[in-house]
Amino acid sequence: MAFDNVGFFTLSPAGNPGGGDVQQHGVTFGGADGGAQYVGAHCIFDSNDIILVDSQIVVKDASGFNYLATFHNLTNATVSFTMTGGGFA
Numbered sequence: 001m002a003f004d005n006v007g008f009f010t011l012s013p014a015g016n017p018g019g020g021d022v023q024q025h026g027v028t029f030g031g032a033d034g035g036a037q038y039v040g041a042h043c044i045f046d047s048n049d050i051i052l053v054d055s056q057i058v059v060k061d062a063s064g065f066n067y068l069a070t071f072h073n074l075t076n077a078t079v080s081f082t083m084t085g086g087g088f089a
Contacts, residue, residue: 002086011073031064039069050074
């Protein structure tokens with residue numbers, strides 16, 4: 001299952017040597033098991049944005065399967081993005 005332009009998120013600038021704001025976001029497919037999924041960032045404003053995506057996880061709870069990733073701002077500016085991704089073929 002491919003997806004694009006999911007949500008709208010903003011990460012604050014890297015205010016310290018360790019990097020900028022860090023947030024966890026994810027997608028669900030109506031609670032269904034979508035198999036292995038990659039969740040990535042699609043930067044939408046500045047071509048100099050750098051977002052590191054790691055800690056890809058899947059969580060199964062009472063609502064079903066949720067695919068999550070952690071997003072890190074590696075720049076000294078605010079970055080905005082949507083999520084993009086899909087299943088491994």
